[in-house]
Amino acid sequence: DAGVIQSPRHEVTEMGQEVTLRCKPISGHDYLFWYRQTMMRGLELLIYFNNNVPIDDSGMPEDRFSAKMPNASFSTLKIQPSEPRDSAVYFCASSPTGELFFGEGSRLTVL
Amino acid sequence: AQSVTQPDIHITVSEGASLELRCNYSYGATPYLFWYVQSPGQGLQLLLKYFSGDTLVQGIKGFEAEFKRSQSSFNLRKPSVHWSDAAEYFCAVGTGGATNKLIFGTGTLLAVQP
Numbered sequence: 574d575a576g577v578i579q580s581p582r583h584e585v586t587e588m589g590q591e592v593t594l595r596c597k598p599i600s601g602h603d604y605l606f607w608y609r610q611t612m613m614r615g616l617e618l619l620i621y622f623n624n625n626v627p628i629d630d631s632g633m634p635e636d637r638f639s640a641k642m643p644n645a646s647f648s649t650l651k652i653q654p655s656e657p658r659d660s661a662v663y664f665c666a667s668s669p670t671g672e673l674f675f676g677e678g679s680r681l682t683v684l
Numbered sequence: 685a686q687s688v689t690q691p692d693i694h695i696t697v698s699e700g701a702s703l704e705l706r707c708n709y710s711y712g713a714t715p716y717l718f719w720y721v722q723s724p725g726q727g728l729q730l731l732l733k734y735f736s737g738d739t740l741v742q743g744i745k746g747f748e749a750e751f752k753r754s755q756s757s758f759n760l761r762k763p764s765v766h767w768s769d770a771a772e773y774f775c776a777v778g779t780g781g782a783t784n785k786l787i788f789g790t791g792t793l794l795a796v797q798p
Contacts, residue, residue: 577727606785615789615790616774616788616791618785618787621785629785664727666727666728671778672718673730673786674730675720675727675728675729676727677725677726677727678726678727
């Protein structure tokens with residue numbers, strides 16, 4: 574099993590640019606989660622999907638953030654336009670039920 | 685509101701010493717509880733979980749945790765720490781309609797002295 578795969582692992586961009594983070598969950602997992610990790614706020618749940626349908630997006634900080642899951646094997650988190658305060662590590666996690674399996678994260682730096 | 689508190693931000697122990705990391709939760713119903721470990725630059729790895737049954741649960745890498753409902757606690761323990769245990773440890777509570785939705789504590793950073 575390849576685990577949860579995230580890309581890119583590192584992204585450096587300038588303020589105002591669009592950023593797209595990608596996630597491939599573990600096959601057969603019905604749930605997919607996007608978390609953001611910062612020193613100040615720790616791990617924050619942004620949004621999660623069940624069977625490709627967004628269930629709870631209350632953690633999405635602003636309209637600049639959007640997430641999609643067009644099929645069971647792919648999800649994106651998009652930030653447009655990006656701002657320096659969006660700098661963080663973004664984790665994708667998938668779950669069959671009861672526990673989360675995390676990817677290695679995408680470290681985003683917005684200059 | 686559901687929450688998780690890890691009162692110790694940073695702990696240093698000597699290699700071979702015992703370890704206990706504290707976790708307190710706030711949740712109205714029976715919680716689903718987890719401990720995850722994160723090494724630098726890595727994602728989070730599940731150490732152990734509690735859903736029901738025996739309140740003492742065993743995990744990977746020699747870790748265990750005990751659920752104490754009366755104290756709303758789920759402390760993580762290891763009898764003898766190895767240098768490779770140095771990492772950040774997160775306690776989490778499963779909440780919401782799906783137990784999969786986890787609320788994480790702020791983490792405890794463990795340093796191991798030789």
